[in-house]
Amino acid sequence: MIEVSDLRKSYRVRLGRKTFDVDAVRGATFNVQKGEVLGLLGANGAGKTTTIRMLTTLIRPDGGSAVVADADLATEAAVVRQRIGYVSQGGCTQDNSTAREELILQARMFGISKAEARERATRALETFHLTDYADRRCKTYSGGQRRRVDIAMGLINEPKVLFLDEPTAGLDPAGRIDIQNEVKRLRAEGMTVLITTHYLEEADALCDRVAIVEQGRVVAEGTPDELKNEVAGDVVTLGLNGSTPAAEKIMTGAAYVTKLETTDDGLRLFVESGNRVLPTILHDLDDAGIVPDTIEVHRPSLDDVFLAKAGRSLTAA
Amino acid sequence: MNVVRGTWLVFHRQVHQIVRSPIWIFLSILDPLVYLFLFAPLLRRALDAPTTGAAYDTFVPGLLVLLALFGGMFAGFAMLVELRAGMVERARVTPMSTVALLLGRCLKDVVVLLFQAVIVTVVAMLFGMTVRLGELLLAYLLVGLIALFMSALSNGAALALKTEGILSPLINTLGHPLLMLSGILLPLALAPVWLQNVAQANPFSWTVDGMRALFEGNAGDPVVWQSFLIVGTLTVVSVFWASRQFARAIR
Numbered sequence: 001m002i003e004v005s006d007l008r009k010s011y012r013v014r015l016g017r018k019t020f021d022v023d024a025v026r027g028a029t030f031n032v033q034k035g036e037v038l039g040l041l042g043a044n045g046a047g048k049t050t051t052i053r054m055l056t057t058l059i060r061p062d063g064g065s066a067v068v069a070d071a072d073l074a075t076e077a078a079v080v081r082q083r084i085g086y087v088s089q090g091g092c093t094q095d096n097s098t099a100r101e102e103l104i105l106q107a108r109m110f111g112i113s114k115a116e117a118r119e120r121a122t123r124a125l126e127t128f129h130l131t132d133y134a135d136r137r138c139k140t141y142s143g144g145q146r147r148r149v150d151i152a153m154g155l156i157n158e159p160k161v162l163f164l165d166e167p168t169a170g171l172d173p174a175g176r177i178d179i180q181n182e183v184k185r186l187r188a189e190g191m192t193v194l195i196t197t198h199y200l201e202e203a204d205a206l207c208d209r210v211a212i213v214e215q216g217r218v219v220a221e222g223t224p225d226e227l228k229n230e231v232a233g234d235v236v237t238l239g240l241n242g243s244t245p246a247a248e249k250i251m252t253g254a255a256y257v258t259k260l261e262t263t264d265d266g267l268r269l270f271v272e273s274g275n276r277v278l279p280t281i282l283h284d285l286d287d288a289g290i291v292p293d294t295i296e297v298h299r300p301s302l303d304d305v306f307l308a309k310a311g312r313s314l315t316a317a
Numbered sequence: 318m319n320v321v322r323g324t325w326l327v328f329h330r331q332v333h334q335i336v337r338s339p340i341w342i343f344l345s346i347l348d349p350l351v352y353l354f355l356f357a358p359l360l361r362r363a364l365d366a367p368t369t370g371a372a373y374d375t376f377v378p379g380l381l382v383l384l385a386l387f388g389g390m391f392a393g394f395a396m397l398v399e400l401r402a403g404m405v406e407r408a409r410v411t412p413m414s415t416v417a418l419l420l421g422r423c424l425k426d427v428v429v430l431l432f433q434a435v436i437v438t439v440v441a442m443l444f445g446m447t448v449r450l451g452e453l454l455l456a457y458l459l460v461g462l463i464a465l466f467m468s469a470l471s472n473g474a475a476l477a478l479k480t481e482g483i484l485s486p487l488i489n490t491l492g493h494p495l496l497m498l499s500g501i502l503l504p505l506a507l508a509p510v511w512l513q514n515v516a517q518a519n520p521f522s523w524t525v526d527g528m529r530a531l532f533e534g535n536a537g538d539p540v541v542w543q544s545f546l547i548v549g550t551l552t553v554v555s556v557f558w559a560s561r562q563f564a565r566a567i568r
Contacts, residue, residue, distance in 0.1 A: 058409055059565075094334075094404060096337060109326065
């Protein structure tokens with residue numbers, strides 16, 4: 001449903017007298033199958049929003065190509081617009097309009113007749129549990145309610161593909177759960193969705209497949225389970241409280257550590273088998289007089305995958 | 318979706334939004350009346366006009382240009398609010414034409430201006446100003462075009478600049494000389510010759526002359542068609558340019 005091939009975009013940035021190009025997206029390649037939810041997972045500035053803006057015809061790519069909902073992005077932008085729904089980051093409702101008015105307007109902007117637009121709005125309000133406050137102004141809504149209106153608007157033209165750009169960003173926990181449930185419902189209904197997020201748990205819970213985006217490239221792609229299996233072995237997390245540098249020195253030289261990362265209060269070690277090397281780790285630290293505050297051995301999480309693939313942690317950022 | 322339907326849809330929405338704000342309506346009525354009641358008496362002395370009505374004969378055509386000039390010029394601020402609310406992105410991922418997205422907004426400003434213009438004209442006529450209906454309608458058409466031109470320019474500038482931090486000094490820097498050198502507040506006859514020559518380059522000094530000719534009943538005065546030509550050309554160019562800004566605008 002979406003085929004992206006080597007999509008590129010750079011921006012010219014001026015800093016004082018110098019101008020230089022910042023490559024926001026440097027050759028993104030991925031596919032989204034019909035009925036699939038693909039998550040673009042990456043830190044802020046990784047190029048997720050730029051990618052989505054290119055695929056929704058908002059900005060023109062510098063290079064590469066994409067087919068969105070069976071229409072070519074470069075030559076059939078108008079057809080693409082007709083067939084997609086887009087929910088922008090930060091939402092798009094206006095304070096002084098009501099949810100019903102926003103939905104009707106959005107439908108009308110797609111050329112839908114007035115009567116049909118009203119009908120669709122009423123149906124969308126029911127589907128998204130907005131009927132009770134449909135005729136109140138959007139500024140009186142909670143963050144979650146308002147974002148539900150956004151998603152309902154994105155679906156008003158019955159699109160083949162829905163783009164959700166960080167739909168839960170800036171929401172309180174209740175609002176996030178609310179929106180996550182809506183995405184789960186869409187997934188169950190067989191909607192094709194491209195969603196961006198920097199929340200790992202969200203990518204894990206909502207997406208059929210995840211593409212990890214770092215510095216404008218897709219560095220890994222697969223189902224959450226596949227990605228976790230790719231990172232072989234276990235992860236040992238040590239809480240060290242101040243003695244991190246000394247411990248880092250010891251662990252950097254250790255043969256059983258395949259990869260090492262410092263965290264806020266200690267170290268994260270990628271090892272082949274956690275339970276087997278744990279005594280050795282403790283022994284080696286003990287020799288240097290270091291006693292860890294906390295020790296944790298676990299299977300790789302999506303965050304560990306992200307660390308392994310993107311070279312940095314998403315939660316520590 | 319064709320341009321006319323799209324324009325109507327956007328226009329309808331825009332008007333709907335402002336009608337909801339009673340304070341806004343009150344202020345847009347008050348603004349021209351302040352000029353009429355506080356500034357015109359001052360001008361009457363300066364012009365040595367025999368009656369208030371006679372002073373209005375000179376001042377009202379200029380005042381209408383001023384209202385169109387500034388009314389349109391500040392349109393960009395509302396555009397910035399909409400841009401930040403995601404309204405522009407939302408519309409751009411629909412089949413709406415960018416010309417419609419722009420024109421619907423500009424026409425709202427035109428209607429507001431015409432609403433103000435009617436109030437000003439009626440009040441001024443109560444105080445003895447005279448104007449013929451045909452010429453008055455032509456005058457409305459001319460100021461309507463000015464409002465359209467300035468609104469398109471301001472919307473385009475807002476979309477290109479994306480920040481009030483630059484938009485407001487830009488409006489000040491452009492607005493004040495355009496106003497000073499238009500002969501609206503003070504007649505250019507009082508200006509030294511070099512300044513009068515500079516004023517020749519100001520399209521609004523032409524339109525103010527054109528408006529005054531219309532209010533005097535001289536629709537045949539060449540400055541009238543010249544005004545229409547100048548403002549008409551500027552309108553077409555600015556609408557074209559601003560629509561292109563729409564086609565690229567993102568938050």
